[in-house]
Each structure stands twice: as C-alpha cells, then as structure tokens.
Amino acid sequence: MNRHLTVIGLLLIFVFSLTIFSGCAEKQAVVKDEAMQEQKVAAAQEGAPAPVAADDDAALRAKEAADREAALKEQAAKDEAARKAAARAAWAKKNAEALVDLNIQNIYFDYDKSGIRPDAREILKANAEIFTKNSAAKIIVEGHCDERGTAEYNMALGERRAQEAKQYLVNLGIDASRIETISYGKERPLDNRSIDEAWAQNRRAQFLLK
Amino acid sequence: MDKKYRLALALILVSLWMVSAAGFAAGKVYIDIDAPGFQQFPVAILDFQNQKAGTGASPNDPADSIRRYLDLTGIFRVLDKKSFLEGIEPGSPEVIRFSDWSAIGADFLLRGNLRDGGNGLSAESRLYDVTRGQVIFEKKYSAPDGSPQTLGLSIASDILLALTGDAGDFRTRIAFVIKKKSGSDIFTMNYDASDLKNMTNDHSIVAAPRWSPDGRYFAFTSYKNGRPMVFLRHLKTGKEKTIASFSGLNLCGSFSPDGRKILLTLSKDGNEEIYALDIETMHLNRLTNSFSIDVSPAWSPDGRKIAFVSNRSGSPQIFVMDADGSNVKRVTFEGNYNTSPSWSPRGGRIAYEGLINRKYQIFSADEEGNNLIQLTFDEADNEYPSWSPSGRQIVFHSRQNGKSRICIMNANGMNLRVLKESRDLLVMPAWSPRPGKQ
Structure with a gap:
C-alpha cells in the first residue's frame, strides 16, 4: 500500500514539475518576442532620421536578415512549446489511465x-x-x-x-x-x-x- | 619344489608389506583423529629463540601465529605458556627434559630458532614426540616477505601433516554474504578471518556463492540486473559471464566434482526444477520432474549422487537422487523444515539445517539418512553449513540477539570458533577448495 502511494506521489511530482518546466519555456519565448519587437522598433527609429541612400540597401538587407532570423527563432520556440505540450498531454493521458482505480492490493x-x-x-x-x-x-x-x-x-x-x-x-x-x-x-x-x-x-x- | 618356492616368496612379500605398513604408521600418522574417542592433541609451542639478538622476544616470532593456526583447526589443545615448567635456556637448546613436558600434559613440543636477517625471516624448528622422547621432524623455513604469519602458517601446516597425514585447510578461503540495508554483496576472507575482500560490489540481492572444486570458477546468484540470474566468474582472469537468465527464478547450485558442470534451480518450465548445465557447451539437462519446489542441489564428492531440497512431501526435506535424476530417496524425516544440504568432501555424510524447538540447528546424517547427529544446540539460529576441504570442519552462520556470526566447528560439533561477528547479517558461508588445484 505504502509502495503504491509512493508511486502515485512520484508520478504527481513528475507531472507537476513537467508543467512548471514547460510553463517557464513558454514565458521565456514570450519575453524573447518582446525583446525582438523592441529591437525592430529601435532599428526603425534609427533608420528614419538619417535616410542615407548609399547605406539604404545594406540596412534593408540587414533588417530583412534579422527579421528572418527572428521569425525562425519564434517559430522554433513555438514548435518546441507545442511539442512539450503534446508530450505533457500524452504523459498525463497515459498516467491518468494508469491512475484509474489504482487501488491494487497485496x-x-x-x-x-x-x-x-x-x-x-x-x-x-x-x-x-x-x-x-x-x-x-x-x-x-x-x-x-x-x-x-x-x-x-x-x-x-x-x-x-x-x-x-x-x-x-x-x-x-x-x-x-x-x-x-x-x-x-x-x-x-x-x-x-x-x-x-x-x-x-x-x-x-x-x-x-x- | 615349485610349491615351496611360491610359499617362500609369499611369506617374504607379506613380511615386507607388514614392515612397510608399520613403518608408515609410525612415521606419518600417529592417531586416527576421526575415531569417536579422539582427544585433541595437547601441544606446547615454545617461543622461538632469536639467534641474532640472543635475548628477549622478537616481534617476528612466529610462535603466536603457530598457536593461533593450530587452535583454529579444532584438533589441537594449545597449552598455555604460563604452564611451562622449563624456561628457555640460551646456550643449551639441545637439552630437553621430556618429563617436565609430560608433567604438564603436553604430548608434543615445538621448539625453534629464528633468524631475523636482512633478506626476510628464516627459522628452523623441531617437533618432538614427548612421550617417546623422539624428534618427529626437523625443518628449515624461510619467509622472504619477512612475515611471521607466513612462517607460522608453513610450520603449522607441517605439524598438522606430520600428526594427521593431511595438510588440512590452511590457505583456504571462505566466501560469504554481508547483508546491509543498502543491499548485499559477496566477500571472501582467509580461514583465519584475515584479508577480507569484495567479490561483488553491486549492493543488490545475492545468494548461493559457490566455488568450483578445482578452484577455477566462482558462481553466484545476483539480482544486479533487476532479477535473479546466475553468474560464473573465472577467478584468475576475473571474467564473468551470465550462465542462466531464463524467465522466472535462476538460482545457483553446486559444481560437479570435476568442475565441468554446475547444478541450477530454474523455474522456466513452470515450477522450480533442478538442471545440470555443462559449462563448456552450455547444454542444459533437466534432472527433476515434480510439481513441487526442488532447490539447493549439492553434488556428492564422487559425482554419483545429488542431494537437494524438495517440498514434494508437504514440507521442505532433504532428498538424494542419482546424478541422472533417477532413484530419488528421502533422507530426512525428523521435523518439518530441513534445508541447505552440504556434502562432506570425504563423502558419506550430509550436513544440513533443520528446525527444532523453533530454532534452526545444524545436523549431519549419512546419505541414507541414518546415524543422525545434531551438531549445534545453543539459543542461536545456526544455518548454512559448508564443509572444509579436509572434511574435518564445518563453517556456518549463527545469529542471536541481533548479532550475526560466521563460525567454524569440528565435524562432530565440538570446538566452536567465531571467525567474524557483525550487526549486519553475515550469511551463506561457502568454504573454498585447497589452493593450487587448478
């Protein structure tokens, strides 16, 4: 009996820690997004008061590259979060199943x-x-x-x-x-x-x- | 003519044989130590005289280790130094007043000289027969490692050989299991409890440590892979292989006398049965066929029979069968719990543990179950008997008041000695064969 309680306890702790962990990952992703946007804004402000024709192309290319990288990163973060959520759901489902009526007796x-x-x-x-x-x-x-x-x-x-x-x-x-x-x-x-x-x-x- | 000649020849041959037989008896074996009336050899061991220093006791004197080793065999009564009438008189080592020694009850006397030189220790010693006033042997010894224990062991072995005709169990080791809260492991130690070493270090569940009779292999059961499996280790190379990992129980039994096969208890075919595994070919041969538990097989020293435990008659009892599994006979009939059979290396007797008055005690009986003797009696639980290679002693586990011990006793139950004591459980001792047999 004690053993079963321990097993259930361990499972709960595991599921709980998984939730916290993936929650943190999402928050980090959000923070990253805000930082990206701020950067973009800063870049736009910098670019506006000094429209130097010669540097225009280079600046545009740099901006495009930065945007593309940011988008990729954003996508990767989203994918990662989705993957973790799916794994967590699968885990929860499996263990919820296992936990159904686990009153096994000696x-x-x-x-x-x-x-x-x-x-x-x-x-x-x-x-x-x-x-x-x-x-x-x-x-x-x-x-x-x-x-x-x-x-x-x-x-x-x-x-x-x-x-x-x-x-x-x-x-x-x-x-x-x-x-x-x-x-x-x-x-x-x-x-x-x-x-x-x-x-x-x-x-x-x-x-x-x- | 022809007849007379033959008769004369026969007479000559017979008389020659009688002379040589008498000579052998007088020169080698003094007393049959297995006779029922045997009394321990009373022996006096004098401190060795140090040639170099001339006076005082040497820290390298082997006398104490000789006394300790002889005492360990259970067949010597080592006399207390304080009872000696004769002091050591430097300068007159050859004069021995035998009457002084027989007065204090010594039948045998050992005197020796020690040379504590630059390259190791050397000694010469003489064993005297006090009653006849004769020298039994005189021999030189050296210990290049400088250890008085090495010297002592050699001298004690020679004394044992001279008086019994058998080199005894010196230089053997004892394997046993130490069971702690963190798990159990197999250890080995010398016959005198020195030099404790790990055989396994897995903190798992281990059982049934077994030496092969030729000293080449060591087998045991371990749960280190999560379930019980049997492992075989080559002692020289340390190489280990899994020899039984079938579904269910895999439990180690004893080796055949030639060391080529090992007995196992496996439950792979539905219930616990005994099998013989050929170590070389890994061919498995099932020996028992019953719906009950068959476990703890032990091969007889001549290889013809196997003793084992079965509950086919309702409670665990010792049975004996032929080595091919035929001709099964029940051996134990007293009590309702008899297990752990161990066959004397000299044949003839099986030691085992049985429940009597709510305690486990060690018994021995012949292979028909006759001539039963109870060997242990005290308030302790005494279990897991294993014979010494000479067949003169039995090592076993003893437990009382939360303390656990590995003990040895003579085959007749006398002269109990504690080799090791602990609060951890010390169980399943197994006596090694003599070294140098591989």
Whole structure:
C-alpha cells in the first residue's frame, strides 16, 4: 500500500514539475518576442532620421536578415512549446489511465504455502478488473516470504507464490503474456520485526503496473 | 619344489608389506583423529629463540601465529605458556627434559630458532614426540616477505601433516554474504578471518556463492540486473559471464566434482526444477520432474549422487537422487523444515539445517539418512553449513540477539570458533577448495 502511494506521489511530482518546466519555456519565448519587437522598433527609429541612400540597401538587407532570423527563432520556440505540450498531454493521458482505480492490493499466504487463500480470491478479482481497465500496461507479480528459513528455499517459495497468483489472474481472463513474475524471497520484507504479525504481512504477492 | 618356492616368496612379500605398513604408521600418522574417542592433541609451542639478538622476544616470532593456526583447526589443545615448567635456556637448546613436558600434559613440543636477517625471516624448528622422547621432524623455513604469519602458517601446516597425514585447510578461503540495508554483496576472507575482500560490489540481492572444486570458477546468484540470474566468474582472469537468465527464478547450485558442470534451480518450465548445465557447451539437462519446489542441489564428492531440497512431501526435506535424476530417496524425516544440504568432501555424510524447538540447528546424517547427529544446540539460529576441504570442519552462520556470526566447528560439533561477528547479517558461508588445484 505504502509502495503504491509512493508511486502515485512520484508520478504527481513528475507531472507537476513537467508543467512548471514547460510553463517557464513558454514565458521565456514570450519575453524573447518582446525583446525582438523592441529591437525592430529601435532599428526603425534609427533608420528614419538619417535616410542615407548609399547605406539604404545594406540596412534593408540587414533588417530583412534579422527579421528572418527572428521569425525562425519564434517559430522554433513555438514548435518546441507545442511539442512539450503534446508530450505533457500524452504523459498525463497515459498516467491518468494508469491512475484509474489504482487501488491494487497485496494478497497474503500461509506459512510455507503458496496456495491462494479464500480471502485472496476476492482481492485477485478486484485486481484483475483494474488490470483489465489498464490493458496497455504490463503486470509484474512479486512473490515474497517471511524471514524464517533458508534464503534459497524462500526464493523458490516466493516464485511459487508469484506463479500461483499469475495463474489465478490468467484464469480470470488476464493475458498471460502481460504478466511477469519475480521472486524476492525473504529479501524485501514490509515489516522487519520478528513476530507473527510481521511475518504474516511479509508472506505476500505484490502487483505493479509498468 | 615349485610349491615351496611360491610359499617362500609369499611369506617374504607379506613380511615386507607388514614392515612397510608399520613403518608408515609410525612415521606419518600417529592417531586416527576421526575415531569417536579422539582427544585433541595437547601441544606446547615454545617461543622461538632469536639467534641474532640472543635475548628477549622478537616481534617476528612466529610462535603466536603457530598457536593461533593450530587452535583454529579444532584438533589441537594449545597449552598455555604460563604452564611451562622449563624456561628457555640460551646456550643449551639441545637439552630437553621430556618429563617436565609430560608433567604438564603436553604430548608434543615445538621448539625453534629464528633468524631475523636482512633478506626476510628464516627459522628452523623441531617437533618432538614427548612421550617417546623422539624428534618427529626437523625443518628449515624461510619467509622472504619477512612475515611471521607466513612462517607460522608453513610450520603449522607441517605439524598438522606430520600428526594427521593431511595438510588440512590452511590457505583456504571462505566466501560469504554481508547483508546491509543498502543491499548485499559477496566477500571472501582467509580461514583465519584475515584479508577480507569484495567479490561483488553491486549492493543488490545475492545468494548461493559457490566455488568450483578445482578452484577455477566462482558462481553466484545476483539480482544486479533487476532479477535473479546466475553468474560464473573465472577467478584468475576475473571474467564473468551470465550462465542462466531464463524467465522466472535462476538460482545457483553446486559444481560437479570435476568442475565441468554446475547444478541450477530454474523455474522456466513452470515450477522450480533442478538442471545440470555443462559449462563448456552450455547444454542444459533437466534432472527433476515434480510439481513441487526442488532447490539447493549439492553434488556428492564422487559425482554419483545429488542431494537437494524438495517440498514434494508437504514440507521442505532433504532428498538424494542419482546424478541422472533417477532413484530419488528421502533422507530426512525428523521435523518439518530441513534445508541447505552440504556434502562432506570425504563423502558419506550430509550436513544440513533443520528446525527444532523453533530454532534452526545444524545436523549431519549419512546419505541414507541414518546415524543422525545434531551438531549445534545453543539459543542461536545456526544455518548454512559448508564443509572444509579436509572434511574435518564445518563453517556456518549463527545469529542471536541481533548479532550475526560466521563460525567454524569440528565435524562432530565440538570446538566452536567465531571467525567474524557483525550487526549486519553475515550469511551463506561457502568454504573454498585447497589452493593450487587448478
């Protein structure tokens, strides 16, 4: 659960910082435009009181070149801003989709067992609905164990738990090719204490969308 | 005529054999240290006399390191210097009153001289059999690096060889995993806990460090690429390659005795099964076939059998099968959690960890599961046994009150020694083969 909050938090921060960043880019572009216009005005004022015929052509050519460059720069800035806006929109859309109902829950297992418990079935059904709504995302199923016993056996047991959860999701209609499993054995406990309550929390499968 | 001749020849041959056998027994091996009634060798190590200075103790005296190394083997009782009746008498090094040494309980005595010269250290030492009043060996030593530890190691090795007929486990290393909050890595250290070195530096998850019996390779499981994969490192060149990165679990098992194959646990075919991988050809051969977990395979030293952990009978238990996967037999029947099998290099026995009274303890049994002995008993959790190359000692992980230790004990559970202690978890020790075998 904590993990999901962190993920959502990180996504929000990312989207927010993107908004600020592209906002700044637009402002800079506007400032640039004003500066260009002022320059143009200054050039026009300079040119008006001293119409020297010999310098006329050169001045015109210089002015045209400056104008062309300014226009190009303006266009580039606009394109850049548009590109960023589009990227931001795509991001927001994608993550808004991913964020739809992301209330994915862990399931828990009995000691030294990998069978899906009755209480885990309802959770897996609810998770499967979420996975169906987010059909573009890959699903990662992590298998975890409590701290008791051998590291190697627990890595195997964690894989077994992840596989059992995956099979249950496949039976509920989730495409098997979307699901990857990984076992962390007893290496990533949620609760570090050596008591029954902590062990029960640590014997779990976690689900991530990618 | 013919008959008589043959009989005479046979008699001569038999008597020759008896003489040579007796000579061997008297000259080499004194006591069978694996006999059930074996008592530790009581040995007195005198401080070495410094030839150059003539008086006073030299900072380069190897006596202390000899004492430390002999103590580490678990088969010597190194007598306290304070109990010595005989002082070192300069000028009369040849006179030894053996009765004084047997009075304090010493069966063996080591005396030596040290030369602290310009180009390194050199020494000569004599090992005496106190009860017979005889010299067992007399030998010169030199340490060009000037290190008393080098001298001490050579002398201690010779003492061990002279008394047991086996060079023992000096000069071996122990690999183990240090698990910190930032991640875990594999380290190695000498048998006496000196010279700690990083084997990996990825702060990832690592498991199952394994040495090849010929000392050429080192294999382990690491999550450094985001998921568990098995890596094989050539120890001389440091070159590393990924040897198993299938989908799901890739877990390292033990090497075959000839070092050509390695056992793996893979879940690529649906559930955890044991496979043998040919390191040269990368040909993979599946050995187990059950719907349960099969993990932690360990090859027998003669290459004929493989011990492994399976929960096919409902809880994790040790099984033994033939090297081709046939003839599977359950070995452990006591308790409902028996894992981490490790086969004695001398064959015959399998050490493993089992849950008893809510604690993990180390046991050993023969390959049929008979003659079971519990080796550790205290309030600590004791796990991950791994045998020394001589088969005389077992290294293991011990944990109690938030402290974690790498310990060694004799194969019969006696003479426990702590090699390393930490607040970080020190787990999965693996004893290296003897050096120079490649």
